[in-house]
Amino acid sequence: xxxxxxxxxxxxxxxxxxxxxxxxxxxxxxxxxxxxxxxxxxxxxxxxxxxxxxxxxxxxxxxxxxxxxxxxxxxxxxxxxxxxxxxxxxxxxxxxxxxxxxxxxxxxxxxxxxxxxxxxxxxxxxxxxxxxxxxxxxxxxxxxxxxxxxxxxxxxxxxxxxxxxxxxxxxxxxxxxxxxxxxxxxxxxxxxxxxxxxxxxxxxxxxxxxxxxxxxxxxxxxxxxxxxxxxxxxxxxxxxxxxxxxxxxxxxxxxxxxx
Amino acid sequence: xxxxxxxxxxxxxxxxxxxxxxxxxxxxxxxxxxxxxxxxxxxxxxxxxxxxxxxxxxxxxxxxxxxxxxxxxxxxxxxxxxxxxxxxxxxxxxxxxxxxxxxxxxxxxxxxxxxxxxxxxxxxxxxxxxxxxxxxxxxxxxxxxxxxxxxxxxxxxxxxxxxxxxxxxxxxxxxxxxxxxxxxxxxxxxxxxxxxxxxxxxxxxxxxxxxxxxxxxxxxxxxxxxxxxxxxxxxxxxxxxxxxxxxxxxxxxxxxxxxxxxxx
Numbered sequence: 355x356x357x358x359x360x361x362x363x364x365x366x367x368x369x370x371x372x373x374x375x376x377x378x379x380x381x382x383x384x385x386x387x388x389x390x391x392x393x394x395x396x397x398x399x400x401x402x403x404x405x406x407x408x409x410x411x412x413x414x415x416x417x418x419x420x421x422x423x424x425x426x427x428x429x430x431x432x433x434x435x436x437x438x439x440x441x442x443x444x445x446x447x448x449x450x451x452x453x454x455x456x457x458x459x460x461x462x463x464x465x466x467x468x469x470x471x472x473x474x475x476x477x478x479x480x481x482x483x484x485x486x487x488x489x490x491x492x493x494x495x496x497x498x499x500x501x502x503x504x505x506x507x508x509x510x511x512x513x514x515x516x517x518x519x520x521x522x523x524x525x526x527x528x529x530x531x532x533x534x535x536x537x538x539x540x541x542x543x544x545x546x547x548x549x550x551x552x553x554x555x556x557x558x559x560x561x562x563x564x565x566x567x568x569x570x571x572x573x574x575x576x577x578x579x580x581x582x583x584x585x586x587x588x589x590x591x592x593x594x595x596x597x598x599x600x601x602x603x604x605x606x607x608x609x610x611x612x613x
Numbered sequence: 614x615x616x617x618x619x620x621x622x623x624x625x626x627x628x629x630x631x632x633x634x635x636x637x638x639x640x641x642x643x644x645x646x647x648x649x650x651x652x653x654x655x656x657x658x659x660x661x662x663x664x665x666x667x668x669x670x671x672x673x674x675x676x677x678x679x680x681x682x683x684x685x686x687x688x689x690x691x692x693x694x695x696x697x698x699x700x701x702x703x704x705x706x707x708x709x710x711x712x713x714x715x716x717x718x719x720x721x722x723x724x725x726x727x728x729x730x731x732x733x734x735x736x737x738x739x740x741x742x743x744x745x746x747x748x749x750x751x752x753x754x755x756x757x758x759x760x761x762x763x764x765x766x767x768x769x770x771x772x773x774x775x776x777x778x779x780x781x782x783x784x785x786x787x788x789x790x791x792x793x794x795x796x797x798x799x800x801x802x803x804x805x806x807x808x809x810x811x812x813x814x815x816x817x818x819x820x821x822x823x824x825x826x827x828x829x830x831x832x833x834x835x836x837x838x839x840x841x842x843x844x845x846x847x848x849x850x851x852x853x854x855x856x857x858x859x860x861x862x863x864x865x866x867x868x869x870x871x872x873x874x875x876x877x
Contacts, residue, residue, distance in 0.1 A: 408620055408774070420672070421671050437697065438775060438778060441698040441716070442716070469694075485697050486697040488719055492720060514723050527721070531742065610835065
């Protein structure tokens with residue numbers, strides 16, 4: 355294969371896409387998760403069922419939606435359900451294999467914050483809030499999380515726990531009574547981390563090509579555990595890159611135009 | 614009051630009119646505040662917001678919401694914050710005339726620590742701990758829909774969000790529509806709100822701008838991106854409201870003023 359250059363974001367999206375198994379049902383968050391889920395659908399997982407919280411089920415958008423409820427999603431869906439039905443019958447009902455989420459902050463047990471930076475009542479930054487995330491994180495059989503890695507995002511202590519991942523580690527999530535397994539992978543622009551089977555603490559398991567352990571450490575707000583054998587992530591293939599770039603280009607064209 | 618519409622069919626024209634009429638001290642309920650509540654908050658109409666996700670979808674922050682929460686501008690804003698599943702259950706409870714909505718939710722989240730309206734009860738059959746949220750019963754709900762017939766029966770389709778629940782749970786429901794037709798011609802299970810659950814229907818063509826009305830016009834994603842600049846500073850926001858909302862008499866004039874600005 356010829357030498358291909360790609361960006362860290364492209365590596366992240368492709369690595370996240372590969373985690374989504376064909377034939378599964380995925381509840382998709384907007385932004386990075388949506389890009390990854392659609393790359394998966396357009397590459398190795400043509401039979402993945404994509405569900406967005408606005409109601410579209412088995413949607414096959416040709417361009418990435420800007421919002422969680424763009425017309426593109428409902429027009430290409432097999433059916434569209436109401437919001438109460440989506441959250442009660444489909445998510446709470448246990449129909450979702452993968453919840454695919456982003457985050458503003460994440461901690462070592464893959465708990466996530468999308469609510470505030472700083473104190474809740476006097477926030478430094480008011481973030482959008484929970485949306486569907488707490489129940490997606492709770493009720494999906496597995497959760498994938500994708501976000502860019504830096505010390506502002508990967509923090510020792512969350513300013514606010516919006517959605518529980520592995521909570522306090524060990525079997526604490528199970529003891530809370532949350533139905534799903536919780537986060538099974540965190541995919542960033544630098545690496546992939548998996549929860550330790552016992553402690554549930556995130557462990558560096560695969561470095562993207564050219565990234566060092568030190569670089570990951572510099573961008574993590576706690577002393578990150580490192581697996582005994584750290585793999586190197588397969589770089590994006592020419593096909594994966596082509597599909598991602600075409601998708602991004604179609605999307606940019608579709609979202610341009612007069613305001 | 615609740616102005617509902619999940620990304621799709623957002624009753625923006627109705628929101629503008631509330632600003633024009635200078636309404637104050639409103640408690641606004643909406644799952645996704647979107648640009649419409651950013652405008653109502655920045656224009657000083659809003660005392661309290663009940664919501665579950667307050668961003669500019671795919672773009673970033675709602676700057677007016679943030680300025681109100683972070684700096685009390687133009688006035689302090691009380692928040693009652695939920696997750697989508699909780700709001701959806703609470704709307705369904707309102708429509709069902711039940712005291713609260715029930716869900717398996719909020720477990721492990723910090724939200725219940727900051728919102729006394731999220732409580733937990735024990736299932737009398739299994740002992741499972743479940744979340745309970747007070748039913749949402751708005752004094753007034755406003756939604757936008759595609760069509761109404763001359764009797765006032767309303768038809769909507771596509772992403773229909775919680776509009777049916779928000780209407781059925783409200784004391785009064787106002788619907789703006791793209792068009793009024795002789796016959797709805799809807800299939801038997803279509804989402805039709807019969808005229809007798811609706812207080813008033815008003816035709817406001819294009820009234821969901823910059824969101825969309827499926828079958829009529831697409832979401833104006835470019836305007837959502839532009840709103841980030843308009844709303845970022847108090848001065849540019851106020852100038853926009855003064856020119857396009859307070860400086861216009863109705864939605865048609867609003868549309869003309871937007872076109873003039875675009876062509877200038």
